[in-house]
Amino acid sequence: MEGKVGLGLRRDIAEEILDSRILTPDFLEFAPENWMGMGGAWKRVMDRAVESFPITCHGLSLSLGSPEELDWQFIRELKSFLDENRVTIFSEHLSYTKSRNAHLYDLLPIPFRRDAIDHVVDRIRRVQDLLERPLAIENVSYYTPVAAEMTEAEFVNEIVERADCKLLLDVNNVYVNAFNHRYDAKEFIGALPLERVAYIHMAGHEQVEPDLIIDTHGQPIIDPVYDLFEWTIQKMDPVPVLLERDFNFEDLEQIQGELTQIKGILNRHWEVTHASA
Amino acid sequence: MHLRKETISIQERLGEYCRTGVKLELPGVTPGRIHHYRRLISNVVNDTLHTAFPITVAALGEHQWELLVQDFFADGIPQTPQVWKLPFEFYQYHAGRETGKRIGKPFLDDLLYFEWMEIEIHTMPDRPFPDFVTEGELFNDRLVFNPEHEIIQLSFPVHTHPVREAIELEGEHYALLYRMPESGHVQFLNLSALNIYIITRLQEEKVTLNEIKNEIARVAGIESGRYLDEALQKFLGDLMERKLILGFTRN
Ligand SMILES: [Fe+2]
Numbered sequence: 001m002e003g004k005v006g007l008g009l010r011r012d013i014a015e016e017i018l019d020s021r022i023l024t025p026d027f028l029e030f031a032p033e034n035w036m037g038m039g040g041a042w043k044r045v046m047d048r049a050v051e052s053f054p055i056t057c058h059g060l061s062l063s064l065g066s067p068e069e070l071d072w073q074f075i076r077e078l079k080s081f082l083d084e085n086r087v088t089i090f091s092e093h094l095s096y097t098k099s100r101n102a103h104l105y106d107l108l109p110i111p112f113r114r115d116a117i118d119h120v121v122d123r124i125r126r127v128q129d130l131l132e133r134p135l136a137i138e139n140v141s142y143y144t145p146v147a148a149e150m151t152e153a154e155f156v157n158e159i160v161e162r163a164d165c166k167l168l169l170d171v172n173n174v175y176v177n178a179f180n181h182r183y184d185a186k187e188f189i190g191a192l193p194l195e196r197v198a199y200i201h202m203a204g205h206e207q208v209e210p211d212l213i214i215d216t217h218g219q220p221i222i223d224p225v226y227d228l229f230e231w232t233i234q235k236m237d238p239v240p241v242l243l244e245r246d247f248n249f250e251d252l253e254q255i256q257g258e259l260t261q262i263k264g265i266l267n268r269h270w271e272v273t274h275a276s277a
Numbered sequence: 278m279h280l281r282k283e284t285i286s287i288q289e290r291l292g293e294y295c296r297t298g299v300k301l302e303l304p305g306v307t308p309g310r311i312h313h314y315r316r317l318i319s320n321v322v323n324d325t326l327h328t329a330f331p332i333t334v335a336a337l338g339e340h341q342w343e344l345l346v347q348d349f350f351a352d353g354i355p356q357t358p359q360v361w362k363l364p365f366e367f368y369q370y371h372a373g374r375e376t377g378k379r380i381g382k383p384f385l386d387d388l389l390y391f392e393w394m395e396i397e398i399h400t401m402p403d404r405p406f407p408d409f410v411t412e413g414e415l416f417n418d419r420l421v422f423n424p425e426h427e428i429i430q431l432s433f434p435v436h437t438h439p440v441r442e443a444i445e446l447e448g449e450h451y452a453l454l455y456r457m458p459e460s461g462h463v464q465f466l467n468l469s470a471l472n473i474y475i476i477t478r479l480q481e482e483k484v485t486l487n488e489i490k491n492e493i494a495r496v497a498g499i500e501s502g503r504y505l506d507e508a509l510q511k512f513l514g515d516l517m518e519r520k521l522i523l524g525f526t527r528n
Contacts, residue, residue, distance in 0.1 A: 033358055033359045033360070034359070034360075034361065036359065037359070037402060038400050038401075038402070039400065039401055039402040039403035039404075039425075040399055040400060040401070040403065040425075040456055040461040041399070041460065041461030041462075042400060042461075043402075043403060044461065060358075061358035061359075065288070066288065067278075067280055067284075067285040067288055067289065071358065074358050096288065096292075098292075099288065099289050099291070099292020099293065099295075099296075100289055100292060100293070100354070101354055101356070102292065102296060102354040102355050102356075103355040103356065103357065103358055103360075104292060104295055104296070104318050104355070105318060105321045105322065105325075105355070105360045105363075106295075106314065106317050106318045106321060108288075108291055108292065108295070108314060110288070111284055111287055111288065111305075113281075113284055115279050115280050115281045115284050116280065116284055118279035119278070119279040119280045122279060143307075143310045143311075143313050143314065144306045144307040144310035144311060145305060145306065145307070146287060146288075146291060146303055146304075146305060146306055147284070147287050147303065147304045147305040147306075148305055181307075208313075212310070212313075214313065214317075
């Protein structure tokens with residue numbers, strides 16, 4: 001999987017990908033929550049995908065940062081799903097999506113605080129134990145810090161080191177956060193334990209205010225994010241790279257163009273991909 | 278628990294704000310940014326429910342619909358980690374509070390239930406298909422039903438009539454929803470109580486039509502004879518064509 005370029009499997013483009021018409025990713029990423037426990041037509045789509053492509057999974061609802069107890073029943077079901085579908089990498093967000101036992105279906109920012117570090121480290125370790133696989137934790141985009149006592153880089157670093165987990169580095173999220181919170185993106189990435197990165201996300205975003213970008217996954221990747229990506233991969237070993245695209249699927253040629261562009265950058269710096277393809 | 282009370286309270290207050298929209302002060306936030314979280318989360322919930330219940334939205338109108346969504350999100354506690362199952366919780370929430378009666382839309386429960394069941398039948402886990410053969414005799418062989426179906430009872434026939442007409446027809450109505458074996462598409466049939474009785478008997482008791490013909494006649498209050506045979510032939514032949522009956526058990 002190192003140096004391979006994947007695409008998220010969304011319903012709107014599933015048939016298109018499985019028939020390899022315009023979109024030809026090397027691997028596919030699922031959100032397990034969107035497919036677990038499903039039968040019928042969607043189950044058949046998923047089965048076809050699993051037969052034809054290597055699969056990674058990107059979780060949405062573990063809510064690693066919430067105060068309430070983890071949903072162990074769900075995590076057991078998740079483990080079965082990951083096992084059944086031969087999932088190679090499982091990642092989750094460094095955020096919380098549940099509050100007072102209510103699911104909120106979006107990624108809320110965890111306060112960058114020492115007690116939150118202890119809490120999250122403990123939870124990541126327990127989840128990894130139950131899943132019997134390492135977790136890759138994603139740096140999320142956020143629109144405001146909340147009651148922070150340290151920087152984001154300090155927060156992420158300490159969690160990943162102490163939980164002894166992998167990192168999913170979302171390069172677009174770094175760009176978005178650097179813009180929204182006025183810090184230096186390269187400095188941030190330079191401070192991360194890049195040897196722990198198991199997986200990279202790339203995506204487009206939308207600027208909604210002069211000083212605010214929202215991480216939408218609906219637009220093409222912008223050039224500064226490609227630049228940041230190229231700068232980053234020279235500092236690390238090859239890993240799989242995923243293009244996240246959640247909507248706006250009118251122009252598939254354009255999306256395939258993004259996959260090709262990512263691959264072109266990888267091939268300039270990472271030797272491993274030349275032989276395969 | 279490693280978290281301090283203060284951190285927990287900050288996290289929970291942010292979560293509450295996202296669900297209810299009630300303004301709050303949080304320490305160490307960038308001004309003018311928090312509302313984006315509420316907006317993004319509301320979009321997910323609105324889109325999910327709007328897509329799941331197109332007929333209900335049209336029947337209530339956007340304004341009343343939005344109030345129902347707001348009530349649910351502020352007061353109900355979304356429990357499922359899988360957002361595509363949220364429409365079921367929305368149905369349960371409003372059925373449990375008799376919202377339909379309260380707002381003068383007595384058909385609401387039925388409509389939400391029916392629209393949810395279309396999703397449920399489309400997405401439910403695969404059920405094992407029994408062995409069957411396609412050649413057989415309708416009256417003498419045991420029939421094999423497509424196991425991927427559910428029968429629901431409604432007070433208003435919202436599955437067959439526009440809401441404004443259905444509202445005049447309160448009574449006992451039945452719909453059978455099922456999944457087509459190849460395509461996975463959902464179909465539904467409008468059935469009488471007698472139809473349901475026949476289908477249930479044939480499936481549960483593993484009997485042939487001939488074995489229960491007289492019983493059916495008794496239940497229907499008609500004579501067993503050519504008229505009944507023809508009616509059964511037509512009804513069950515139709516179910517076979519529609520792939521609710523797959524075929525016959527292997528003898
Ligand atoms: Fe991401």
